[in-house]
Amino acid sequence: MSNYPSYCFIINCASNAFRAESFFRNKEAELKAKFSNASFIYIRKDDSITEIARQKSEGCSHIIACGGDGTVNRVANGLVGSDCILGVIPLGSGNDFAQSIGLDLNFDRNVEVLSREIITRVDVVSTDCGYFLNTFGIGVDGLTNYYASKSGLKSGFLRYFVGGLKALFRSEPVRTKISISEHGTDIEQKVWMVAVANGKSEGGKYQISPSSVNSDGKVELIIVKSVNRIRLIYEFLKLSFGFSFNKRIVDEYSFTDSVSISTEGVLKSHADGEQVPENDDYKFKVLPGALKVITA
Template sequence: MSKKPSYCFIINCASNAFRAEAFFRNKESELKARFPGTSCIYISKDDSITEIARQKAEEHTHIIACGGDGTVNRVANGLVGSNCILGVIPLGSGNDFAQSIGLDHVFDRNVEALSREEITRVDVVSSDWGYFLNTFGIGVDGLTNYYASKSGFKSGFLRYFMGGLKALIKSKPLRTKISISGQTNDIEQEVWMVAVANGKSEGGKYQISPSSINSDGKVELIVVKSVTRVRLIYEFLKLSFGFSFNKQMVDEYSFTDSVSISTEHVLKAHADGEQVPENDHHTFKVLPGALKVITA
């Protein structure tokens, strides 16, 4: 016998410039009337979103991540391996995963999508430190995210843009070795950055991997070659206005099983916009259709 639907909304109170809690408390009665068995969990900075999501997945059939990409990532980390369905109410500055499943910034439309419950099985990428849904980046990409996370700008675009400019000035090309399962020869070259892309964009509008689809069972590797710094800055400015990389300055690969990336020294890195432990070696594995997600 199927379990009766019930919903748990996990709200990151820091989202939407710390306005998320007040907004959702005003919406609680509406949500509880619309969705059966609704509970709302308000997350403070010291709470483990992943652990709370894991616990609530034992009580509810649907867990709704209310926040930005980092919130979605941490909720997803608590749901992988369960039969629970993930929903998203995007409240962050980038909302790249939400965009990839057809959601926008309009609350009522996103609630309508939850009501329709069109479910897609989305691929998940596992790593040495957990799972991610959208992108992982090292090199300029990882450093850009680090500087953006430390920025005082309220605008998500300005945080990422200014963080990118700072990273472009301070970064240096790095030696990498990439080993893709099923391929005999490793890829060894000097690069500016490597992105593992299950989704098309990061930072809200930076289309780093336009060919990526998060439900096709494969993940792309975007390798930015060691071009001149001036050329790299020019390409970053293009990305900032919605254009994608010039194909001549990137190598693109894909994998359906696993890949490992080694660098000459430890580097800052991000996954779904969250900084992850610095390392000089990362291993990734594709988990096709590992998460059931409500899409628009």
């Protein structure tokens, strides 16, 4: 890698309702003037964002993920283990990780954040199917994400809201066993969902884990108990308006090393809003400060 900074912008063309490509092509000259050795890669449907990011990290000092949480997740999966710096220009409907590092949808402000280059080491969580930066949801959370990803609704909020209602009516609590490395006793109970949270929110505004900070070396485990369905729907409606779970219906734990979760039957799950293969056995490990990220 050169000693001089070089920036590779990886743009998911499907982002911003498929307007991302034309937007960035109009911004190329401006960005090249601001960032030395800037290059641009436009991601098509069958391209592997992770592999492209991994390849570019060998010759570029900065990789800028331009898209939603899924794009950021796949770029990060290509950068973990390298010395490359991750930057973000959010273009998705949720942008939860971008929010957690102080970004919004103001393009000019986000470019200014990149140019100031305040770097924070962010924690990463490894799983059997890769890494994630923000949240991993199992059960109702994973099914909500599945329905939202299949929805034709344009609004990100509506996709998640309608998907959540579908999931709440079609799910059942499932018996779960959770082993936290720092705890001596396994947790065994029926639950609606488990969220492994390195960040506070999902779906743009759903405050799943308000106490989570993605640079503190620990990750939260949010377990939604087997309360009755009506109570759960009420709590979901509260979440939809920016409130967090009532503490009486959730158990929360923190861990700094590893967690394993097994469920009675395979369940839908997601990592940073991206569906992952259905499973009944999950393992998570905290990698403190594993990724250098430009933050506001």
